[in-house]
Amino acid sequence: MPRVGLISLFVVESNGIRLLASALRRAGYDTDEYYLGYHLHHVKRTLDADDVKRLIATMRERGVSVVGLSARIGALLPQAIELTRAIQQELRVPVVWGGAHVTMAPEECLDHADYLVLGEGESAMVEVTSRLMAGELATDIANVWTRAGGTEQRNPLRPLVADLDSLAYPDYHSNSDKFWFRDGRIDEGDPLAKEPVYRLMVTRGCVNNCGFCGVSAFRRLYEGRGRFYRVRSVENTLAELEYALQVRPKIRRIRFDDELFVPRKDWLEDFCREYKARINLPFDILSSPRILDDQTIELLAGAGLDLVYLGVQTTGAANQARYERTVPDHDVRRCVAKLAEHGVRPVVQVLIDDPDASLAEKRALLGVLLALPRPYDLLIYSLCHWPGTSRTLQLLEEGRIGPEDVEGRNDKVLRQFNADFTRPRAAVDELFLALYMLANKRLVPRPILFWLSSHGYFAENPQRVVELARAVNMGKLVVRGSSALLRGELSFHTLRQWLGDWNNRSLPSI
Numbered sequence: 001m002p003r004v005g006l007i008s009l010f011v012v013e014s015n016g017i018r019l020l021a022s023a024l025r026r027a028g029y030d031t032d033e034y035y036l037g038y039h040l041h042h043v044k045r046t047l048d049a050d051d052v053k054r055l056i057a058t059m060r061e062r063g064v065s066v067v068g069l070s071a072r073i074g075a076l077l078p079q080a081i082e083l084t085r086a087i088q089q090e091l092r093v094p095v096v097w098g099g100a101h102v103t104m105a106p107e108e109c110l111d112h113a114d115y116l117v118l119g120e121g122e123s124a125m126v127e128v129t130s131r132l133m134a135g136e137l138a139t140d141i142a143n144v145w146t147r148a149g150g151t152e153q154r155n156p157l158r159p160l161v162a163d164l165d166s167l168a169y170p171d172y173h174s175n176s177d178k179f180w181f182r183d184g185r186i187d188e189g190d191p192l193a194k195e196p197v198y199r200l201m202v203t204r205g206c207v208n209n210c211g212f213c214g215v216s217a218f219r220r221l222y223e224g225r226g227r228f229y230r231v232r233s234v235e236n237t238l239a240e241l242e243y244a245l246q247v248r249p250k251i252r253r254i255r256f257d258d259e260l261f262v263p264r265k266d267w268l269e270d271f272c273r274e275y276k277a278r279i280n281l282p283f284d285i286l287s288s289p290r291i292l293d294d295q296t297i298e299l300l301a302g303a304g305l306d307l308v309y310l311g312v313q314t315t316g317a318a319n320q321a322r323y324e325r326t327v328p329d330h331d332v333r334r335c336v337a338k339l340a341e342h343g344v345r346p347v348v349q350v351l352i353d354d355p356d357a358s359l360a361e362k363r364a365l366l367g368v369l370l371a372l373p374r375p376y377d378l379l380i381y382s383l384c385h386w387p388g389t390s391r392t393l394q395l396l397e398e399g400r401i402g403p404e405d406v407e408g409r410n411d412k413v414l415r416q417f418n419a420d421f422t423r424p425r426a427a428v429d430e431l432f433l434a435l436y437m438l439a440n441k442r443l444v445p446r447p448i449l450f451w452l453s454s455h456g457y458f459a460e461n462p463q464r465v466v467e468l469a470r471a472v473n474m475g476k477l478v479v480r481g482s483s484a485l486l487r488g489e490l491s492f493h494t495l496r497q498w499l500g501d502w503n504n505r506s507l508p509s510i
């Protein structure tokens, strides 16, 4: 029986692969999921030749006649190309690419795959599969770009899925059609089967349009193709969670992967009531102070909200000027204080290394971070230029970056997404990175950090401050890791991720 094989590259968590697999199975196609490598942060990001051989041998054995590869990030393009060539040569079957990078930069991908599926892939992949399985070409299908028929075909996008409840959710019960290849091992079954954290998404799109974010590229692309921001019903969400708890009884925590957890009060009220009654596990979300007013925080905390990745990025003024984003600094303060008051852990996320960030802005951002009630967790990201975002287009137009700086032609995201000291920076930027890393921890008094930030000597000689920041950060990671281990909450993947970072000498701030 011919079958589809879907491959996820260095991301065992992939929602995309699982949802596509469910869509294909629902449409009647036997479908395998193949996970190659660990998480991206694991030290090995090159393809392991033996793993590739075993993957191809397994696909041959199982009669895979159509291959789908998820090319989510431009930085992994060389690996995606290498793997695609090996599959085409060995198996002589068509290889279809889809995923965020294909959607953002299809021109760059067209040379390398037989078919590209842009945007949401469920129904397009089912159609492509039905054609290919019938021995036909799949050249005239909405969302598909291809040169398979000899001429280049760029079909328009179909409308966005209007009703997210109509999609099948990922399945974790059928284990005989999932394989995980890494370091010479093959495991059957879903790599996440024993994970204590269950990840899911309840939305697609976003209500905002921040310039640095992939959303600004997707929104432009999808203009005129239906409602961009969509939410699943509360009932559909809880039904997925109840199913997951049945088939994965080890789940201890829920992580909503949505980039902005549901900015709709009515939905949140229903959700919180039902979630508390039916699921009652601690849960984590991504959000922004704009969404989390005091009342919403109370509501979510009452339902079990434990941790919030809180997007702050930079100062209110710079956010507005550069990124089309309005979050006043005082609101960040209010939000973090309120979360702490309710026992919810905020993980503040900031964005550095924008070429237009002035010295005054860097100082002001330190002020914003120092004004928050300590301690709190902090993730510091270094601006990466995804293809097609508003900020990337603007910087390209102004000549502030070149095409070689855009992810796909660049792989900065692999090396410096979480900012650390392995990337060369101007001395003053090293100083500010070190000061930000110290700002969220109680060890160094705030006035000293202010003083360090304004003293010319340290702007030219930041090494001592950098060493201090590294040591303090390392201490916090060790304490945090040990207590998570004791609570039984240090998941296998988080541990691997940290060990990978450790190996790369690039421990992120926390």
Ligand code: B12
Binding pocket: 009, 010, 011, 013, 014, 015, 016, 017, 019, 020, 040, 041, 067, 068, 069, 070, 071, 072, 073, 074, 075, 076, 096, 097, 098, 099, 100, 101, 103, 104, 117, 119, 120, 121, 122, 125, 199, 201, 205, 212, 213, 214, 215, 257, 258, 259, 386, 387, 407, 413, 414, 417, 418
């Ligand atoms: C959740 C998430 C994560 C989670 C979990 C991933 C997961 N569960 O899938 C984690 C934290 C692991 C993660 C990791 C990373 N992520 Co991420 N992630 C996301 C996020 C917010 C949602 C992804 C998602 O699951 N969407 C829902 C599913 C259904 O959509 P999808 O994956 O796009 O899949 C659909 C289509 O793309 C398509 N499709 C996908 N694959 C395929 C394959 C085939 C054959 C076909 C036909 C179609 C198809 O069909 C799917 C169903 O409609 C996106 C932002 C976004 N809105 O896309 C960022 C995003 C994809 N991530 C991004 C980045 C940078 C990363 C990291 C590099 C971060 C890092 N340094 O660690 C890693 C990369 C990991 C890897 N190897 O790919 C960037 C990518 C930018 C780029 N193009 O380079 C995005 C766009 C973030 C942003 N807001 O700007 N991520």
Ligand SMILES: C[S@@+](CC[C@H](N)C(=O)[O-])C[C@H]1O[C@@H](n2cnc3c(N)ncnc32)[C@H](O)[C@@H]1O
Binding pocket: 212, 213, 214, 259, 260, 286, 287, 288, 310, 311, 312, 313, 349, 350, 351, 381, 382, 383, 384, 385, 386, 417
């Ligand atoms: C998935 S985003 C969600 C952000 C959240 N919705 C918000 O409003 O802030 C998570 C974090 O990734 C970081 N990030 C997003 N785009 C980035 C880019 N182009 N380069 C580096 N970091 C980025 C930002 O710091 C952001 O807070």
Ligand code: SF4
Binding pocket: 206, 207, 208, 209, 210, 213, 214, 215, 216, 259, 260, 288, 311
């Ligand atoms: S940064 Fe957050 S709020 Fe802004 S567009 Fe992206 S996901 Fe939406």
